[in-house]
Amino acid sequence: MEKKTFAIGKKEVKVPLLQGGMGVGISLGGLAGAVAREGAVGIISAAHPGYREPDFYQNTVEANKRAIHKEMEKARKIAPDGIIGFNIMVAMNYYEEYVHEIVKAGADIIVSGAGLPADLPAYIEGSDVAIAPIVSTEKSAKVILKYWDRKYKRTADLLVIEGPLAGGHLGFHVKQLEEFTPELYDEEVKKILGIVRQYEEKYGHKIPVVLAGGIRSHEDYVHAMSLGVDGIQVASRFVPTEECDADIRYKNAYIQAQEKDIEIVKSPVGMPGRAMHNKLMDRVAGGERVPAVKCLNCIHTCNPATTPYCITDALIHAAKGELDEALLFCGGKAYEADHIGTVKEVIDSYRFFEE
Numbered sequence: 001m002e003k004k005t006f007a008i009g010k011k012e013v014k015v016p017l018l019q020g021g022m023g024v025g026i027s028l029g030g031l032a033g034a035v036a037r038e039g040a041v042g043i044i045s046a047a048h049p050g051y052r053e054p055d056f057y058q059n060t061v062e063a064n065k066r067a068i069h070k071e072m073e074k075a076r077k078i079a080p081d082g083i084i085g086f087n088i089m090v091a092m093n094y095y096e097e098y099v100h101e102i103v104k105a106g107a108d109i110i111v112s113g114a115g116l117p118a119d120l121p122a123y124i125e126g127s128d129v130a131i132a133p134i135v136s137t138e139k140s141a142k143v144i145l146k147y148w149d150r151k152y153k154r155t156a157d158l159l160v161i162e163g164p165l166a167g168g169h170l171g172f173h174v175k176q177l178e179e180f181t182p183e184l185y186d187e188e189v190k191k192i193l194g195i196v197r198q199y200e201e202k203y204g205h206k207i208p209v210v211l212a213g214g215i216r217s218h219e220d221y222v223h224a225m226s227l228g229v230d231g232i233q234v235a236s237r238f239v240p241t242e243e244c245d246a247d248i249r250y251k252n253a254y255i256q257a258q259e260k261d262i263e264i265v266k267s268p269v270g271m272p273g274r275a276m277h278n279k280l281m282d283r284v285a286g287g288e289r290v291p292a293v294k295c296l297n298c299i300h301t302c303n304p305a306t307t308p309y310c311i312t313d314a315l316i317h318a319a320k321g322e323l324d325e326a327l328l329f330c331g332g333k334a335y336e337a338d339h340i341g342t343v344k345e346v347i348d349s350y351r352f353f354e355e
């Protein structure tokens, strides 16, 4: 295959892969640095990166801001010239404050999803950080690109298309998840690319597009490229790696999972999510309400009075390997994992520049 890459700001992406942001605490400086060292794009999750800071429950925002710098420094040490960015969820409170901190930390790119990052251009003004919205449908691509065009007279520096097989929060209604066959979703990707082309023409520059969701092999990569995208975003395959920032028990859960263990869950964020079935999901399905350790007012769509469980607590349990109390986010094909490897091994397995 012809060597085809793209740029993020002034940096050339050597390997056309973005590692998907994984919060809480799954993709921090260790994983993002290791991915960036291989020439791909490493992404640190900005969802409570400070969960291990001693004052996390007293000074949550400050602890997270401190950790944004620590994780960035850690990744930069591993990959001094690599491309390193952050993923931040639109649903998070203090979004603007965290974005300012990410810019100060010297990120190359901010990827933002779990909602449409309507005013992200305002928050990064004056910096040269690249910005990339995550969309799942033609409709969401149209809405965000039109809004940025009208209000900010700019367009995206990169676009992530997250398909129905992705892990974590999904940008689809449950009904859409049932309706989108792989063939129908391929058509949706082409429609999204049609929208992107209009803005490329208007702004006179390329908008690289990467496709995410269950892209696990060379063949999957070749298929994605055949649709007209510029690269792929991969998350689940990086969980069972030595460099992933999660506890070993979380990595082993991926290896032990079977197809039947992976399900669509209703997240307190108000979107469907994909995760592994476990004791917490059983308790919630049985009508139990699991109180938060301490409400940190972190998600603006979460109502602490009615939420069946606290998503922050559940995701922190996951990162720490406390599997029974955890929300175990994973992609739709995460059960295919059969060993703990290295980041280099995962990236090499895509055979990016081979026929």
Ligand SMILES: Cc1cc2nc3c(=O)[nH]c(=O)nc-3n(C[C@H](O)[C@H](O)[C@H](O)COP(=O)(O)O)c2cc1C
Pocket (backbone or CB within 6 Å): 019, 020, 021, 022, 023, 024, 026, 045, 047, 087, 088, 089, 112, 113, 114, 134, 162, 165, 166, 167, 168, 169, 212, 213, 214, 215, 233, 234, 235, 236, 237, 328, 329, 330, 331, 332, 333
């Ligand atoms: C454990 C886990 C946590 C995730 N957390 C986030 C997140 O915080 N923000 C986000 O935009 N996407 C998140 N995602 C989605 C990924 O970034 C990615 O786009 C998707 O999972 C790609 O599909 P794959 O896992 O099959 O490669 C998460 C995915 C996983 C598996």
